[in-house]
Amino acid sequence: xxxxxxxxxxxxxxxxxxxxxxxxxxxxxxxxxxxxxxxxxxxxxxxxxxxxxxxxxxxxxxxxxxxxxxxxxxxxxxxxxxxxxxxxxxxxxxxxxxxxxxxxxxxxxxxxxxxxxxxxxxxxxxxxxxxxxxxxxxxxxxxxxxxxxxxxxxxxxxxxxxxxxxxxxxxxxxxxxxxxxxxxxxxxxxxxxxxxxxxxxxxxxxxxxxxxxxxxxxxxxxxxxxxxxxxxxxxxxxxxxxxxxxxxxxxxxxxxxxxxxxxxxxxxxxxxxxxxxxxxxxxxxxxxxxxxxxxxxxxxxxxxxxxxxxxxxxxxxxxxxxxxxxxxxxxxxxxxxxxxxxxxxxxxxxxxxxxxxxxxxxxxxxxxxxxxxxxxxxxxxxxxxxxxxxxxxxxx
Numbered sequence: 499x500x501x502x503x504x505x506x507x508x509x510x511x512x513x514x515x516x517x518x519x520x521x522x523x524x525x526x527x528x529x530x531x532x533x534x535x536x537x538x539x540x541x542x543x544x545x546x547x548x549x550x551x552x553x554x555x556x557x558x559x560x561x562x563x564x565x566x567x568x569x570x571x572x573x574x575x576x577x578x579x580x581x582x583x584x585x586x587x588x589x590x591x592x593x594x595x596x597x598x599x600x601x602x603x604x605x606x607x608x609x610x611x612x613x614x615x616x617x618x619x620x621x622x623x624x625x626x627x628x629x630x631x632x633x634x635x636x637x638x639x640x641x642x643x644x645x646x647x648x649x650x651x652x653x654x655x656x657x658x659x660x661x662x663x664x665x666x667x668x669x670x671x672x673x674x675x676x677x678x679x680x681x682x683x684x685x686x687x688x689x690x691x692x693x694x695x696x697x698x699x700x701x702x703x704x705x706x707x708x709x710x711x712x713x714x715x716x717x718x719x720x721x722x723x724x725x726x727x728x729x730x731x732x733x734x735x736x737x738x739x740x741x742x743x744x745x746x747x748x749x750x751x752x753x754x755x756x757x758x759x760x761x762x763x764x765x766x767x768x769x770x771x772x773x774x775x776x777x778x779x780x781x782x783x784x785x786x787x788x789x790x791x792x793x794x795x796x797x798x799x800x801x802x803x804x805x806x807x808x809x810x811x812x813x814x815x816x817x818x819x820x821x822x823x824x825x826x827x828x829x830x831x832x833x834x835x836x837x838x839x840x841x842x843x844x845x846x847x848x849x850x851x852x853x854x855x856x857x858x859x860x861x862x863x864x865x866x867x868x869x870x871x872x873x874x875x876x877x878x879x880x881x882x883x884x885x886x887x888x889x890x891x892x893x894x
Contacts, residue, residue: 514683517676519620519640520647525554527651531659531666542599549603554610559836561614566832571701571825574686579619583677585612590670618835622828625819626687631766637812638761645754706821707830714814715841720867721780722845724803731860737793749797753804761812770882776809777875784868820885
């Protein structure tokens with residue numbers, strides 16, 4: 499049941515949860531400054547410079563699993579989020595004052611740990627506080643806010659990098675606002691009371707959650723090449739250079755906002771078919787990118803692919819929330835997040851494999867992805883991915 503405070507101020511509760519989502523796609527804020535950082539440290543190899551962007555994504559995997567195991571069980575959700583945001587802010591802002599690459603990488607490691615603590619908590623809070631159509635709506639809104647935050651912070655990081663590479667790290671300052679909102683407004687989800695004398699339920703990762711994580715990971719391998727290959731694909735087909743590629747990739751994020759916005763109503767309307775629709779949109783997006791030969795249609799295709807991502811992702815979290823017990827929600831969302839990051843890493847190897855088999859490193863990997871998404875969409879028309887909810891927690 500919702501607490502009396504939550505019943506009186508549902509908007510405030512939702513607003514506080516959204517303040518967690520808004521910084522969960524900020525690991526790449528400083529990517530636009532990497533060339534300038536490389537110029538400032540000419541004796542440091544580019545592979546080391548790249549760690550500024552990739553190290554946080556690597557460290558967030560174990561950090562998110564630790565946070566998921568603790569949150570709501572041994573440590574309050576709010577406490578985990580506050581600790582994560584403090585690490586996020588210290589590690590995110592400290593490189594402004596650093597003049598050593600070793601120091602910067604240590605600070606980015608601290609940032610990555612905080613980032614890992616924060617990132618799964620938005621979905622975990624939604625799954626713990628809401629259920630039914632309201633849960634779907636909030637997961638969709640979270641996805642929209644996540645993409646909006648990415649747009650704002652990536653733009654800020656790029657604009658600040660024009661002043662100087664150190665200034666790009668100031669883009670993480672948005673976390674200060676999130677921390678204030680969490681401190682003031684976030685309320686702890688109610689714990690599920692156990693009958694007197696009952697044994698405390700064990701927190702475990704259910705097989706259905708692992709299967710959902712695996713399927714989400716396969717989807718990530720199929721959708722990520724659209725972004726990884728875009729710059730080279732456009733140049734090869736004389737559709738534009740790096741600036742155009744950057745614009746097209748930003749459209750993917752805008753499409754993600756749209757997908758998150760409509761996810762709640764879509765789930766309410768079509769329920770078990772929402773995964774099939776999300777997969778189909780991914781295939782349609784690839785088709786426009788590969789075969790249109792027109793930059794406007796390519797951009798539309800990427801927007802559709804972005805919408806696909808923001809429909810499939812919350813759908814998977816929704817499924818995990820239906821499978822997991824209330825005590826397992828935080829850990830289950832962390833497992834899905836870990837799957838996203840691990841399989842995103844392997845998407846590059848998938849591209850190399852398809853390129854080696856077909857002799858085409860650009861178009862053919864996207865063709866394979868398009869076919870894979872289309873086939874999966876057909877499968878999920880006939881296979882209902884939604885389990886029967888066994889662990890009701892909150893009234894709608």
